[in-house]
Amino acid sequence: MNDYSITILTFIAIQAIVACGLNVIVGYAGQISLGHAAFFGIGAYSSALLTTKAGLTFWAALPLVILITGSIGLVLGMPSLRLREDFLAVTTIGINFIVESVFLYVPFFGGALGLGGIPSITFLGTRLRGPNFLYLCLVLLGLVLLISRRFTKSWAGLACFALREEETAASSMGVSPIRFKLLAFVLGTAMAGMGGALYAHLMRFISATDFGFPLSITLMSMVVLGGIGTLWGPVLGALILGVLPEVFRPLIDYRMLLNAAILLLMIRFQPAGLLGEGSFLRGLFQRKGGTSNG
Amino acid sequence: MQLFIEQLLNGVAMGAIYSLITLGLALVYGILRILHVAHAAVYTAGAYVGLYVFTLSGSLLLAVPAAMAVCAALGVAVERFVYTPLLRFPPFVPLIGSIAVFLAMEEVFRIVGGPYILSFPAELPFSGITIRGVVVSPAILSIYAVSAAVLLILWFIVTKTGLGLAMRATSQDRDIAGTMGINASFTISMTFVLGSAVAAIAGILVGIYYNQVYPTMGAVPAYKCLALIVVGGLGSLPGAVLASLLLGVGETLLIGYANIPLPRDSLAFIAMIAVLLWRPQGLLGGK
Numbered sequence: 001m002n003d004y005s006i007t008i009l010t011f012i013a014i015q016a017i018v019a020c021g022l023n024v025i026v027g028y029a030g031q032i033s034l035g036h037a038a039f040f041g042i043g044a045y046s047s048a049l050l051t052t053k054a055g056l057t058f059w060a061a062l063p064l065v066i067l068i069t070g071s072i073g074l075v076l077g078m079p080s081l082r083l084r085e086d087f088l089a090v091t092t093i094g095i096n097f098i099v100e101s102v103f104l105y106v107p108f109f110g111g112a113l114g115l116g117g118i119p120s121i122t123f124l125g126t127r128l129r130g131p132n133f134l135y136l137c138l139v140l141l142g143l144v145l146l147i148s149r150r151f152t153k154s155w156a157g158l159a160c161f162a163l164r165e166e167e168t169a170a171s172s173m174g175v176s177p178i179r180f181k182l183l184a185f186v187l188g189t190a191m192a193g194m195g196g197a198l199y200a201h202l203m204r205f206i207s208a209t210d211f212g213f214p215l216s217i218t219l220m221s222m223v224v225l226g227g228i229g230t231l232w233g234p235v236l237g238a239l240i241l242g243v244l245p246e247v248f249r250p251l252i253d254y255r256m257l258l259n260a261a262i263l264l265l266m267i268r269f270q271p272a273g274l275l276g277e278g279s280f281l282r283g284l285f286q287r288k289g290g291t292s293n294g
Numbered sequence: 295m296q297l298f299i300e301q302l303l304n305g306v307a308m309g310a311i312y313s314l315i316t317l318g319l320a321l322v323y324g325i326l327r328i329l330h331v332a333h334a335a336v337y338t339a340g341a342y343v344g345l346y347v348f349t350l351s352g353s354l355l356l357a358v359p360a361a362m363a364v365c366a367a368l369g370v371a372v373e374r375f376v377y378t379p380l381l382r383f384p385p386f387v388p389l390i391g392s393i394a395v396f397l398a399m400e401e402v403f404r405i406v407g408g409p410y411i412l413s414f415p416a417e418l419p420f421s422g423i424t425i426r427g428v429v430v431s432p433a434i435l436s437i438y439a440v441s442a443a444v445l446l447i448l449w450f451i452v453t454k455t456g457l458g459l460a461m462r463a464t465s466q467d468r469d470i471a472g473t474m475g476i477n478a479s480f481t482i483s484m485t486f487v488l489g490s491a492v493a494a495i496a497g498i499l500v501g502i503y504y505n506q507v508y509p510t511m512g513a514v515p516a517y518k519c520l521a522l523i524v525v526g527g528l529g530s531l532p533g534a535v536l537a538s539l540l541l542g543v544g545e546t547l548l549i550g551y552a553n554i555p556l557p558r559d560s561l562a563f564i565a566m567i568a569v570l571l572w573r574p575q576g577l578l579g580g581k
Contacts, residue, residue, distance in 0.1 A: 032386040079571060085385045086329055086528065087570065090520045094563030097517070101560040213517070217393055224390055257401035264394035268376060271387045 006130050012242035013137035014198050019222040019234035020144045021191030026220070027229030028148075028157060029184035030164030031081060032089045035096035036219050039189040041211025043069045043196020045103060048115045048206055058121040058201055062194070069193025070186045077185035081178060096213045103208035114207025121201050137198055141235070144191050149231055151187065160184050221263045227273030236274060299428050301550045302543065307434045307503070309542020310441035314496035316519045316526070316534040317448060318369075318489025324465040324529035325485045327385065329520055331392040332372050333493060334512030335399035340365045340494030341501040341511065342407055345414050354416055354498075361498055362491040369490025370483050378479070396516055403509040411508040414501040433503045440499060444492055445535065451488065452531065461485055465529065514559055521566040527576025536577055541565065 001009075022036045046068045050061035080091045103109045110116075121128040121136065128136055151157045159180045162170035171177050200206050222241050226233030244262075245255050266273070315337055322330040344361035348354060372395055380388040418432040452458040460481045463471040472478050501507045522541060526533030541562055548561060569576065 026386070030384070032389070079567075083570065083574070086323075086327070086389075087524060087574075089329060089386060089389055090524050091567065091570065093517050094521060094560075094566055097560045097563050098567075217397070220390060221394075253405070254401070257398055257405070260394050260398035260401060264376070264391060264398060267387060267391045267394060268379065271380070271383055 001131075003130060006134055008242060008246060010134045010137055010202060012238050013134065013141050014195050014202070015219070015222065015242060016235045016238035017137070017141050017144050017198070018192045018195035019219050019226075019238050020141075020148055021188040021195070022219050023188075023223050023229065023234045024148060024151065024184050024191065025188035026223055027233070028152065028164070029160040029181050031181055031185065032085055033092045033185075033188075034089055034213075034216050034220060035092035035094070035099070036188075036192055037211045037213065037215035038096045038099035039069055039073060039192035040196045040199070040215070040219075041099060041103060041206075041208070042072055042189075043193030044200040044206050044211065045109060045115065045196075046193070047197035048118045048200045049109075051119055051201075052115065052117055058119070058197070062197055065197045066190045066193050069196065070190035073186045073189025074182060077182050077189075078178075081181045081185060093213065093216075096216050100208050100212050103211070110207070112207070114205060115200075116205040118200050118204045118206070120204060133202060140194060140198065144194070145231060145235070147187070147191075151184075152231070156180060156183055218259070221259065224263065224271075224273055225266055227275035230273065230275040233273055233275045240274075296427050297550075301546050303428075303430060303434060305543035305546030306539065307437045307542070308546055309539035310437055311496055311500055311503070312515070312519065312522060312542055313535040313538035314441055314444060314492050314499070315515050316522045316538045317445075317531060318493045319519050320523045320526065320529055320531050320534040321461075321485050321489045323523055324531075325461060325482055326373075326377060326381070326388075328377055328381075328388045329385075329392065330372075330489075331389070331516050331520070332376075332395040332399065333369075333489065334516030334519070335396045335403075336365050336368050336372070336490045337493040337497045337500075337515060338403055338509070338512040339368055339399065340490075340497030341414075341507045342403060342497075344494065344498035345412060345501060345507050348414070348416060358495065358498060361494040365490040365494035365497075366487040369486035369493075373483060373486045378482075396512070400509055400512065407507075407509060409509060411506050413505050414498075414507055415505070416502045418502070437499050437503060440495060444495060448488070448492065448531075457481070457484055518559060518562045521562040524566050525562075525569045525576060527578045530576060530578045533576055533578030 018036065018040050021039075022033060025031050025033045025036075043065050047058070047061050047065045050056045050064055051058060054061075056064070076095055080088055080095070083091060104112060121133070123132070123136075152161075159170070159175045160183075162173070162175055163177050163180055167177055199210075218241065222237030223234050224237070225240060226235065226237030241259065244258065245252075248255065248258060251258065270276070315333065318333050318336075319330050322328060322333065340361045343364045344357045347360040348357040351357065372392075376391045376395055377388050380391055418436055420432055420435070422429060422431045422435065424430070452461060460471070460476045461484070463474065463476055464478050464481045468478050471481075497511075500511065518541075522537045523529070523534055525541075526535070526537035544565070545561055
């Protein structure tokens with residue numbers, strides 16, 4: 001593989017990590033979030049600030065970044081998750097716009113100039129570049145998938161599923177809606193934070209517009225395309241939406257139109273996604289009676 | 295003082311335009327419970343069709359009805375082909391569908407109309423007025439006159455006519471309205487016709503006011519007006535107008551007088567979050 005395809009794959013792996021986080025919120029807990037790019041951005045900015053201004057290494061900063069992003073997710077999720085679905089959708093859009101404008105207008109975050117000079121990641125004394133950076137992203141993606149899988153098998157995951165299907169019934173059985181929705185929200189935003197940290201150290205320069213609302217839509221498209229609430233769905237979605245523009249490079253002018261058309265056709269004719277319940281691909285791979293999650 | 299009054303007049307004009315767009319969203323939300331993001335693309339289409347017909351014919355009297363007709367058809371098409379089949383899914387499914395329609399239409403405008411800003415060289419048939427040194431431009435006068443007329447007509451249709459009654463009944467309970475002999479699917483389509491035609495008028499007014507028509511002119515209203523219907527109370531028409539006017543004035547004065555390091559476009563969302571914390575049903579929302 002040449003450097004170019006490795007870079008593309010690294011981006012796809014990072015976006016897959018973030019999309020998996022969104023899948024925990026939207027797929028497992030059934031809470032719409034259209035502001036996920038904000039948490040990706042919070043992760044990227046905290047890692048950038050911790051390594052450039054506080055002088056930490058990437059490895060020392062990473063747990064802090066995950067903690068910071070998760071806590072901000074907790075604080076922003078607490079009022080938001082009390083809202084009904086439509087309100088929640090609009091509120092998360094609002095959170096995305098506000099976070100982006102805070103990055104853009106507060107001098108501490110570099111303002112319109114962005115943040116530069118972010119150090120690259122070193123591992124055992126060598127700088128991680130090219131394929132090695134990709135391996136790191138893949139290892140972390142594996143970790144995220146493992147956590148997602150554990151979550152779906154855990155009591156908390158089952159509680160989230162119950163809330164997603166029928167909130168009133170679940171809460172009358174003693175499942176606290178706000179507690180488990182928040183848990184899923186914090187888990188999902190923490191994963192976005194981790195993706196953000198990787199992104200910051202890959203690009204080594206970040207600016208507010210990298211984390212705008214259009215990215216939130218793209219992340220949502222990945223989850224919808226792959227299959228909402230499936231384990232591998234977001235990864236497949238990230239792979240397809242990441243590779244398609246490369247395949248259709250001659251059609252660069254129509255790229256956004258193509259993305260939007262795919263999203264529209266998908267949601268119109270197969271809203272459960274490629275790997276979702278009752279989809280074509282799933283029927284192909286699944287043996288009779290098999291019921292695994294993804 | 296003179297500057298303040300001019301700012302205020304600009305703000306009210308901004309608010310009037312917001313209210314023309316937001317009303318369509320509030321109508322659709324009231325009847326289908328869908329956040330109609332693609333409405334902003336319909337509004338952009340209105341500006342483009344208006345400009346196209348105006349360039350061909352040189353007459354605004356032809357351009358406005360043409361744009362209204364095209365937008366009404368576009369609105370009904372979105373309703374028939376995207377929203378109606380998706381109604382049985384959870385609300386975020388039609389919402390994502392709507393966003394996809396919006397993005398796709400924005401791209402179509404860019405490809406067909408070009409990625410640049412087109413000017414809208416319409417000469418209004420009257421001149422501006424000056425009262426005690428306060429200049430009111432013809433564009434602002436026309437925004438006031440047209441919005442007031444549109445709001446009156448909409449108010450009349452919704453509260454005094456059979457169609458309005460059917461719309462209100464359908465929005466309260468579609469099934470019961472159906473058993474009372476109301477053709478729900480026709481009523482829903484008529485709601486889209488009304489909302490989209492009004493959006494076309496808003497598109498043309500904005501095009502003339504700023505002398506600009508461009509593919510992404512709907513991007514900011516698309517999401518800002520969602521915040522506005524939340525602030526006004528989801529589905530409440532007077533609430534939508536009130537919230538739009540307050541935001542228009544608030545934004546203009548904020549830019550003019552306060553030195554707050556936030557862009558004007560996030561003000562709507564900050565106001566929305568404040569309103570949700572203090573009055574979750576919105577300014578004029580019931581229940």
